[in-house]
Amino acid sequence: MNAAELGQKVREIHAEIARVVIGQDEVVEHTLIALLARGHVLLEGAPGLGKTLLVRVLARVLGCESKRIQFTPDLMPSDVTGGNVFSQPRGAFEFMAGPVFTQLLLADEINRAPAKTQSALLEAMQERSVTVDGTTRPLPSPFLVIATQNPIESQGTYPLPEAQLDRFFFKLDVRAPDAAVEKAILVSHLGGFDATALDDARIERRTRPEELCAMQAAIRQVRVDDSLLEYIATIVGHTRAHRWLYFGASPRASLALLVGAQARAAMFGRDFVTPDDVKSLARAALRHRIGLQPDAEIEGISTDDCVVEILREVRVPASIAA
Amino acid sequence: MIGKPGAVALLLITAAASGGTAHAADEQARRIPHRDAAPIVRSVLERPFAFCHDRRIPLTEGDLRWRDLLQSKEAQARCPDLLEAWKRGATATEPNHSGPSEIPLPAAGPFLQTFVWMGLGLLVALFLARLFSQGVAFRRSGSPAERPPVPGASVSEAAAASTADVETDVERLLSRARSEAAAGQFQQAIADAYAALLRSLAGAGAVQIEADRTNGDHVREVGRRFPALRSPVEATFAAVEEVQFGGAPADEGRFRRIYDGVVGLIVRRLAQPLAILLLCGFGSALSGCAFQRVERDQAPSGHAAVLAFLQQYGFEARERLSALTSTDDPTGQLVVLPGATLDEAGWTAIEQWVDDGGTLFVAGGDRELPDWIGVAIEPARSSSSGRLTAAPEQAARFERVRAVVPPGPHLRPLPAGGGSEHEPAEPARPLLLRAATLYAVEQAHGEGRVVVLADDSLFANAALLVEDDAGLLADLLREGGRTVELAGELTGAGSPNPLTSVRRGRLAPAMLQLALLVLLFFACKGTHFGRPVDRIATHRRAFSEHVRAVGLQYARAHASRRAFELYGGYGIERLRERLRLGRGKGLHAVAEGVAARGGRPIGEVMRLLVDAHPGAPGQTSGGSAGEDLASMRQIATLLTEIGGAGERSRARAEG
Numbered sequence: 019m020n021a022a023e024l025g026q027k028v029r030e031i032h033a034e035i036a037r038v039v040i041g042q043d044e045v046v047e048h049t050l051i052a053l054l055a056r057g058h059v060l061l062e063g064a065p066g067l068g069k070t071l072l073v074r075v076l077a078r079v080l081g082c083e084s085k086r087i088q089f090t091p092d093l094m095p096s097d098v099t100g101g102n103v104f105s106q107p108r109g110a111f112e113f114m115a116g117p118v119f120t121q122l123l124l125a126d127e128i129n130r131a132p133a134k135t136q137s138a139l140l141e142a143m144q145e146r147s148v149t150v151d152g153t154t155r156p157l158p159s160p161f162l163v164i165a166t167q168n169p170i171e172s173q174g175t176y177p178l179p180e181a182q183l184d185r186f187f188f189k190l191d192v193r194a195p196d197a198a199v200e201k202a203i204l205v206s207h208l209g210g211f212d213a214t215a216l217d218d219a220r221i222e223r224r225t226r227p228e229e230l231c232a233m234q235a236a237i238r239q240v241r242v243d244d245s246l247l248e249y250i251a252t253i254v255g256h257t258r259a260h261r262w263l264y265f266g267a268s269p270r271a272s273l274a275l276l277v278g279a280q281a282r283a284a285m286f287g288r289d290f291v292t293p294d295d296v297k298s299l300a301r302a303a304l305r306h307r308i309g310l311q312p313d314a315e316i317e318g319i320s321t322d323d324c325v326v327e328i329l330r331e332v333r334v335p336a337s338i339a340a
Numbered sequence: 341m342i343g344k345p346g347a348v349a350l351l352l353i354t355a356a357a358s359g360g361t362a363h364a365a366d367e368q369a370r371r372i373p374h375r376d377a378a379p380i381v382r383s384v385l386e387r388p389f390a391f392c393h394d395r396r397i398p399l400t401e402g403d404l405r406w407r408d409l410l411q412s413k414e415a416q417a418r419c420p421d422l423l424e425a426w427k428r429g430a431t432a433t434e435p436n437h438s439g440p441s442e443i444p445l446p447a448a449g450p451f452l453q454t455f456v457w458m459g460l461g462l463l464v465a466l467f468l469a470r471l472f473s474q475g476v477a478f479r480r481s482g483s484p485a486e487r488p489p490v491p492g493a494s495v496s497e498a499a500a501a502s503t504a505d506v507e508t509d510v511e512r513l514l515s516r517a518r519s520e521a522a523a524g525q526f527q528q529a530i531a532d533a534y535a536a537l538l539r540s541l542a543g544a545g546a547v548q549i550e551a552d553r554t555n556g557d558h559v560r561e562v563g564r565r566f567p568a569l570r571s572p573v574e575a576t577f578a579a580v581e582e583v584q585f586g587g588a589p590a591d592e593g594r595f596r597r598i599y600d601g602v603v604g605l606i607v608r609r610l611a612q613p614l615a616i617l618l619l620c621g622f623g624s625a626l627s628g629c630a631f632q633r634v635e636r637d638q639a640p641s642g643h644a645a646v647l648a649f650l651q652q653y654g655f656e657a658r659e660r661l662s663a664l665t666s667t668d669d670p671t672g673q674l675v676v677l678p679g680a681t682l683d684e685a686g687w688t689a690i691e692q693w694v695d696d697g698g699t700l701f702v703a704g705g706d707r708e709l710p711d712w713i714g715v716a717i718e719p720a721r722s723s724s725s726g727r728l729t730a731a732p733e734q735a736a737r738f739e740r741v742r743a744v745v746p747p748g749p750h751l752r753p754l755p756a757g758g759g760s761e762h763e764p765a766e767p768a769r770p771l772l773l774r775a776a777t778l779y780a781v782e783q784a785h786g787e788g789r790v791v792v793l794a795d796d797s798l799f800a801n802a803a804l805l806v807e808d809d810a811g812l813l814a815d816l817l818r819e820g821g822r823t824v825e826l827a828g829e830l831t832g833a834g835s836p837n838p839l840t841s842v843r844r845g846r847l848a849p850a851m852l853q854l855a856l857l858v859l860l861f862f863a864c865k866g867t868h869f870g871r872p873v874d875r876i877a878t879h880r881r882a883f884s885e886h887v888r889a890v891g892l893q894y895a896r897a898h899a900s901r902r903a904f905e906l907y908g909g910y911g912i913e914r915l916r917e918r919l920r921l922g923r924g925k926g927l928h929a930v931a932e933g934v935a936a937r938g939g940r941p942i943g944e945v946m947r948l949l950v951d952a953h954p955g956a957p958g959q960t961s962g963g964s965a966g967e968d969l970a971s972m973r974q975i976a977t978l979l980t981e982i983g984g985a986g987e988r989s990r991a992r993a994e995g
Binding site for chain 1: 531534535538539549550551552553554555556557578581582584585586587891892895896965966969
């Protein structure tokens with residue numbers, strides 16, 4: 019599959035999703051990029067902004083199996099991964115696969131569960147396999163986790179530690195729609211759309227899991243110029259020496275930027291990466307991988323502000339500015 | 341049998357006979373077939389000619405001559421507004437036909453003049469501002485050795501950046517790109533073409549060139565400001581990026597494609613405002629020039645409707661604009677109206693043209709006719725209108741004449757056969773009579789003929805409304821061929837060359853100023869006034885930005901306690917003011933007032949005020965920066981709750 023074919027296919031997928039998920043184009047685009055780059059996504063946003071709908075629609079359009087886990091304080095690791103259960107008729111322990119054994123997993127309100135349960139999922143995300151009682155079982159392919167968390171309610175939550183946040187390829191902010199988009203949502207509702215009855219929405223499947231795996235393999239062929247490798251390294255390097263930041267991004271962030279840029283280039287039908295691919299993904303790839311100094315936090319500076327500041331400081335390759 | 345000389349003679353006779361037959365056939369072909377004029381006139385008058393459909397049209401004394409002839413019900417039915425116009429009498433002056441006609445140029449009104457002067461002033465101010473900013477930029481940038489190193493760049497890059505001269509002139513970048521392409525250095529040529537495009541877009545305010553901006557940023561910016569340019573700019577950038585990052589070879593074909601795209605975009609950017617400017621200029625000039633002429637041409641004495649009538653009848657009728665000294669179509673007809681200016685050279689050229697077969701109509705006019713035309717135009721003798729009748733010898737030719745014209749001059753035949761080279765060989769034949777006076781005569785001259793009319797009444801718009809004047813006019817013209825040119829006041833008014841045009845238009849000072857402007861433009865854009873530097877993006881900082889900058893300085897100096905002291909003192913004073921407490925009242929009174937208004941526990945308020953009070957014991961040993969910030973926010977909340985001018989204006993602004 020070449021870049022042009024891949025771009026055409028992704029555009030079809032995007033258009034089909036955008037038909038139902040209105041006004042979240044950037045979130046959809048970044049989610050598809052993460053999917054192509056074999057990464058996982060953390061969605062942060064207030065309730066009711068369409069996070070769950072996005073995952074359900076995505077599963078239908080991609081033709082993938084999907085499951086949902088509602089994280090709660092009493093959720094156990096085995097509730098995620100599954101476990102060995104004694105079978106009375108057979109007189110032996112049998113493995114009951116947990117909901118993680120799926121292709122598209124929605125981990126809703128991931129910060130509601132204790133660290134132990136979070137770790138079980140994050141390990142599965144990283145290794146793409148689950149080990150129970152010494153037996154390792156691979157997860158199906160493709161495997162994408164979309165986790166959500168609510169930024170408003172902080173009581174009774176277990177914030178994800180930095181090391182675990184780093185496992186997410188992108189952290190995406192789902193913002194409230196503006197008035198025009200809100201109106202479009204209302205019009206769609208009046209037109210008969212019901213988010214709880216997606217069967218009536220006639221969502222068409224645009225690809226198959228095998229084809230998706232081929233697309234994931236194809237983006238590795240996208241060319242990256244040496245100057246862009248330097249550009250990525252400089253951006254990530256700046257996060258480690260920035261005055262507002264307590265700690266900077268890891269090399270995993272550089273890799274996420276690189277692979278994400280390749281996926282974005284392929285999405286637009288190009289077989290080479292441009293600086294714009296890198297720059298446009300920097301916030302999504304870096305915002306959860308850097309930590310603010312306390313005084314910056316007091317001043318109300320966000321990690322997004324820091325990334326924007328760093329991007330301003332780094333010269334884009336081939337820029338003609340003096 | 342016919343001998344050889346006889347055969348030659350027979351051949352000659354046959355050729356002569358066939359030539360004569362061909363000539364007759366030509367004559368027949370040139371002649372326009374007779375048509376009934378009445379339906380054509382009706383069709384013409386349905387068009388909105390001002391003499392017929394505008395009751396406010398200004399009339400001259402000449403127009404009023406037709407009033408007595410247009411009292412018929414038929415005329416009133418055709419042109420109801422004309423009678424209303426008659427009632428206003430003569431409100432316009434007769435055009436002056438004694439000298440060369442002058443075309444009134446549009447006079448700019450006070451608003452336009454003010455606008456033009458404002459535009460000029462703005463241009464000068466912009467020019468001076470540009471010079472000033474260049475000067476400031478030059479001083480700020482200093483010498484290359486003084487430039488600070490680029491953050492994050494390696495030593496070699498910083499050195500290169502400090503010594504490299506950045507070319508910002510679009511023309512020179514394009515020129516350099518061409519030279520490099522000619523030398524086979526396509527990589528650099530593409531880079532320069534790309535730089536030229538960016539500089540051009542930056543010059544138009546479509547993009548900002550900064551080191552952190554990508555082509556995607558530029559495309560989005562262009563899309564916001566000039567949506568039509570987004571697609572071509574994106575395509576050109578994509579082609580450049582294929583070379584820069586895609587590993588595509590920089591060859592001639594690719595360079596040509598990028599270069600053409602860049603030039604196309606630059607020209608397109610310039611073409612739009614230039615076209616609008618030119619259209620506005622020409623449009624206003626032309627509309628201003630045409631205004632008075634249209635009025636006169638559509639008056640009862642004008643000729644616009646007659647031209648339309650002749651065209652519908654089948655003639656190729658038009659107004660002649662080129663000079664009469666250059667008549668060259670011997671098969672056409674030329675009508676010399678009273679407004680046409682003719683000098684000796686003009687008459688000589690016309691005589692030659694008539695000799696070659698042309699048909700000349702002289703339609704009256706206060707002029708002395710040359711000797712080769714055997715008739716003179718005499719001033720009017722009676723003031724009564726006259727019915728036109730055919731001269732006795734022309735009774736068969738004009739048997740159905742039914743035409744009336746207003747009173748006017750008459751013709752006086754001159755004796756012929758004087759032997760002079762310029763005198764007519766035969767006398768003029770009378771064609772038409774008005775009452776008892778001679779109205780139209782015809783005279784052969786060489787291969788052609790001359791028809792002289794005592795006035796131009798038959799060519800006036802109003803004649804279309806009177807009996808069958810139009811039919812008579814068509815009959816007079818039918819014999820002369822299809823082409824009819826009316827020579828009036830505009831004939832010969834055009835200039836033979838641009839220099840004459842400039843001289844006539846008194847445009848020399850304007851042209852010189854324009855040349856000076858071009859020179860100045862070249863001096864400004866073609867050669868830099870100083871070292872080329874990027875434009876400095878300056879904007880006025882908001883007050884909140886200053887406050888934030890000062891706050892950051894306090895934060896960096898770990899002086900949050902000091903900031904809290906200052907803000908606390910300010911807050912307590914404002915609270916005291918808003919609660920209308922005098923200086924003598926202490927913190928307790930303030931706390932009581934705040935607690936009463938805001939419904940807060942007085943102890944909590946008191947603790948906060950004591951903490952915020954400047955010089956309070958133990959204050960300097962306060963908490964962390966975070967605690968100080970939290971306390972300041974609490975004081976701000978108190979201020980908001982108590983209200984005051986500041987809060988009211990803020991609420992208004994937010995509302």
